[in-house]
Amino acid sequence: xxxxxxxxxxxxxRGLVEARALRGATILGQPGGWAVLVRYGDTERAVAxxxxxxxxxxxxxxxxxxxxxxxxxLSRFEVDSTDHQPDAIERKRPDSAERLRKQxxxxxxxxxxxxxxxxxxxxADRSDFVPEDEVARRFARMLGS
Numbered sequence: 739x740x741x742x743x744x745x746x747x748x749x750x751x752r753g754l755v756e757a758r759a760l761r762g763a764t765i766l767g768q769p770g771g772w773a774v775l776v777r778y779g780d781t782e783r784a785v786a787x788x789x790x791x792x793x794x795x796x797x798x799x800x801x802x803x804x805x806x807x808x809x810x811x812l813s814r815f816e817v818d819s820t821d822h823q824p825d826a827i828e829r830k831r832p833d834s835a836e837r838l839r840k841q842x843x844x845x846x847x848x849x850x851x852x853x854x855x856x857x858x859x860x861x862a863d864r865s866d867f868v869p870e871d872e873v874a875r876r877f878a879r880m881l882g883s
Contacts, residue, residue, distance in 0.1 A: 743775060743782055743783050743784050744783050744784070745783055745784045745785070745786040745791065745792065745793055746776065746783040746784070746785060746786060747786045748785075748786065748788065751776065751785060751809075751810070754776070754778050755809070755810055755811055759778045759779070760776055760777065760778050760810060760811075760812060761777045761778055761779075762776075762777045762812065762814075762815060762816070763775060763776050763777065763806045763810060763812050763815040763816070764777075764782075764815065764816040764817070764818055765799065765802045765803060765806060765815060765816070765817045765818070766784075766818050766821070767817075767818060767819040767820060767821050767822025767823075768793075768795055768821055768822065768823075769821065769822075769823040770795055770823065770824070770825075771795030771796055771797050771798075771802075771824075772795065772796045772797075772798070772799055772802040772822070773785070773793045773794065773795055773796075773802075774794070774796070774802055774805060774806060774810075776810065785805075799817070803815075803817075
């Protein structure tokens with residue numbers, strides 16, 4: 739990122755937006771995505787990633803532009819794609835496979851459980867059940883009372 743400008747966190751960004759202190763923004767192409775640089779006063783800083791002390795990267799230009807226009811309230815901004823390399827960073831989420839596997843297991847269990855419940859409801863609706871008092875009499879006879 740140019741000369742790796744300092745970053746600014748989300749709370750500070752919100753304060754700058756509320757104070758209408760932003761002078762402009764640049765969406766800057768980076769290896770693997772797009773960073774957003776904001777200008778206020780004589781300062782230019784990169785928007786920070788949440789819970790990280792590094793610049794946030796958007797995967798595509800549209801989402802970065804949406805952030806600048808909707809969140810920052812800037813309808814005009816610059817785009818610099820000089821260093822953009824979309825495939826430079828391999829985006830793998832090892833936790834995604836496990837999360838999806840658990841979601842599929844939960845969905846399968848839910849479907850099984852609902853089928854068993856429906857089967858029970860249908861069985862209860864049929865008239866082939868022995869009434870409770872008859873069951874009690876049969877048990878009483880079996881126990882010799």
